[in-house]
Amino acid sequence: MLKIDNISKTFSIGTVNEKLALSDINLDVNTGDFITIIGSNGAGKSTLFNLISGDFKLDNGSIILDGVDITKRCDYQRSKYIGRLFQDPLRGTAPHMTIKENLALAYMRADKNKKIFSCISKKDEEFFKEELKKLDLNLEDRMDTKVGLLSGGQRQALTLLMATIVPPKVLLLDEHTAALDPIMAEKIMDLTERIVKENRITCLMITHNLKMALATGNRTLIMNKGRIIKELDETTKKNMNLNELLSVFKESLNDDRLILEE
Amino acid sequence: MSYIIETALELACVYSFVTLALFLSFRILDIADLTTDGCFVLGMCVSIVCTLNNHPLLGILLGMASGGLAGLVTALLQTKLGVPSILAGIITNTALYTINLMVMGFSSNISILRNKTIFNGNKLILLILIVIVVMILLRYFLSTRLGLSIRATGDNIDMVAASSINPKACILIGLVMSNMLTGLGGALAGQLQKSADINAGNGIVTIGLATLIIGETLINGKKSITRNIIACLIGNIIYRLVYAFILQTHIIPIECLKLMTALIITLAIALPYLKDRKKALC
Numbered sequence: 001m002l003k004i005d006n007i008s009k010t011f012s013i014g015t016v017n018e019k020l021a022l023s024d025i026n027l028d029v030n031t032g033d034f035i036t037i038i039g040s041n042g043a044g045k046s047t048l049f050n051l052i053s054g055d056f057k058l059d060n061g062s063i064i065l066d067g068v069d070i071t072k073r074c075d076y077q078r079s080k081y082i083g084r085l086f087q088d089p090l091r092g093t094a095p096h097m098t099i100k101e102n103l104a105l106a107y108m109r110a111d112k113n114k115k116i117f118s119c120i121s122k123k124d125e126e127f128f129k130e131e132l133k134k135l136d137l138n139l140e141d142r143m144d145t146k147v148g149l150l151s152g153g154q155r156q157a158l159t160l161l162m163a164t165i166v167p168p169k170v171l172l173l174d175e176h177t178a179a180l181d182p183i184m185a186e187k188i189m190d191l192t193e194r195i196v197k198e199n200r201i202t203c204l205m206i207t208h209n210l211k212m213a214l215a216t217g218n219r220t221l222i223m224n225k226g227r228i229i230k231e232l233d234e235t236t237k238k239n240m241n242l243n244e245l246l247s248v249f250k251e252s253l254n255d256d257r258l259i260l261e262e
Numbered sequence: 263m264s265y266i267i268e269t270a271l272e273l274a275c276v277y278s279f280v281t282l283a284l285f286l287s288f289r290i291l292d293i294a295d296l297t298t299d300g301c302f303v304l305g306m307c308v309s310i311v312c313t314l315n316n317h318p319l320l321g322i323l324l325g326m327a328s329g330g331l332a333g334l335v336t337a338l339l340q341t342k343l344g345v346p347s348i349l350a351g352i353i354t355n356t357a358l359y360t361i362n363l364m365v366m367g368f369s370s371n372i373s374i375l376r377n378k379t380i381f382n383g384n385k386l387i388l389l390i391l392i393v394i395v396v397m398i399l400l401r402y403f404l405s406t407r408l409g410l411s412i413r414a415t416g417d418n419i420d421m422v423a424a425s426s427i428n429p430k431a432c433i434l435i436g437l438v439m440s441n442m443l444t445g446l447g448g449a450l451a452g453q454l455q456k457s458a459d460i461n462a463g464n465g466i467v468t469i470g471l472a473t474l475i476i477g478e479t480l481i482n483g484k485k486s487i488t489r490n491i492i493a494c495l496i497g498n499i500i501y502r503l504v505y506a507f508i509l510q511t512h513i514i515p516i517e518c519l520k521l522m523t524a525l526i527i528t529l530a531i532a533l534p535y536l537k538d539r540k541k542a543l544c
Contacts, residue, residue, distance in 0.1 A: 080426040092424065094417035101410050105425045108407055116408035163424070 002029035007061030034217030083163035085176035092159030095148030106162035153184035167199040274498035275389035279447030281494040286440040292416035296351030299463035300358030305448025310458035329445015337437040379453035472527035473497035
């Protein structure tokens with residue numbers, strides 16, 4: 001479904017700061033896959049996401065989504081099919097606009113909502129209310145509150161809803177629970193899994209939490225120095241415990257310095 | 263006395279278009295657009311030249327459109343050529359000086375004493391009507407999907423791209439609209455004063471900003487978009503009344519007007535800041 005074919009990216013080519021961020025990555029993502037990605041800092045995980053969502057040009061290779069070559073499309077064109085959440089909960093929402101207005105913008109990804117001179121209808125408002133209810137954070141009663149007044153967790157939940165209110169083909173989660181308190185992180189993770197499952201969204205998730213990486217999804221990739229160095233399939237994941245994953249991880253990185261959390 | 267107040271209110275209406283333009287670029291898009299000075303004169307020249315040829319209404323519309331065109335140039339400099347926003351405005355502004363002279367047939371000043379303008383009856387009532395209609399249209403526009411996209415562009419540009427909206431298109435549309443408002447202000451000002459002058463725009467952007475801030479401070483304008491739009495008119499009324507008072511009473515000699523303007527503006531900007539400072543630690 002998403003086919004990443006031999007892509008590479010080097011930053012600052014020809015300067016002293018030249019850095020190979022990704023080299024010859026190949027990845028075939030099937031419809032409905034939930035892939036977790038782990039790897040040390042600087043392994044190229046976020047660069048991979050940046051390239052999939054179109055933040056930079058590729059050096060070479062191509063990205064095919066549902067049979068369509070999207071390599072040359074820019075970020076806002078891809079965002080129609082590719083949703084993304086960042087670690088920073090502030091990145092996905094406009095703080096001086098209300099919850100309703102933020103949702104309305106996200107809802108514009110659907111073609112039928114492209115009438116640019118139309119306002120938010122009562123019907124839209126009802127729909128937003130229903131969707132907000134599912135988050136179970138009482139945000140449905142605060143539709144006219146400015147988003148800047150919400151907590152980080154609430155904003156991340158809203159961002160998740162915005163990214164999926166028009167279900168994307170692919171959802172990229174870049175450590176999207178890392179900045180939240182443990183209870184909120186768990187809640188967001190539950191919500192993510194539910195929404196992904198309900199809408200059958202194909203999902204890629206970067207995490208530093210090995211437990212989460214093992215428990216979530218059907219495939220796990222380990223990245224290091226711009227390469228995918230190991231892949232665990234569903235059965236391997238099922239039969240593995242945390243310590244085994246940790247040793248596989250350490251082994252695959254060899255002497256790399258790591259900071260790990262349980 | 264009533265004549266003085268009337269004139270002050272007329273000017274307040276005309277210049278509130280400039281303030282509305284700055285509200286759109288400074289507050290909504292968060293871009294310092296300095297096209298304003300030249301753009302105002304462009305609207306004025308186009309309007310006066312049309313009036314000279316007995317098309318006053320067309321003059322207003324073309325004045326507005328030419329302002330939009332100037333905004334388009336500034337926007338393209340930013341989005342297509344990577345010129346930083348402040349510089350882009352200054353560059354267009356510089357170019358406009360020549361363009362404005364061209365429009366006026368390379369004279370620095372034209373008057374229209376005999377030609378009919380759009381102001382036949384009561385000038386003030388017509389002006390107030392136009393201001394109110396424009397304010398209502400602007401308020402409506404800002405709650406449409408396109409308006410929301412433009413607001414979000416100034417608030418969190420990443421989020422706009424993530425909603426599959428082209429942020430550069432939003433900047434472009436916003437700047438064109440903002441400069442259309444400035445052009446409209448210039449076009450009305452020209453016909454109101456029955457003349458166009460190449461230097462009529464000097465310092466307009468400063469006055470526009472001052473009136474924006476005066477209005478916002480007085481009625482707590484940042485609370486909502488509607489308030490903020492109304493604040494643009496209120497700020498102008500206050501500014502023009504204070505100005506008229508100074509001119510009339512001669513408490514300040516007429517030669518010191520520019521200095522006085524600078525002082526009023528500094529005060530308007532500094533007061534809210536100093537008020538906030540009281541709450542801060544250091």
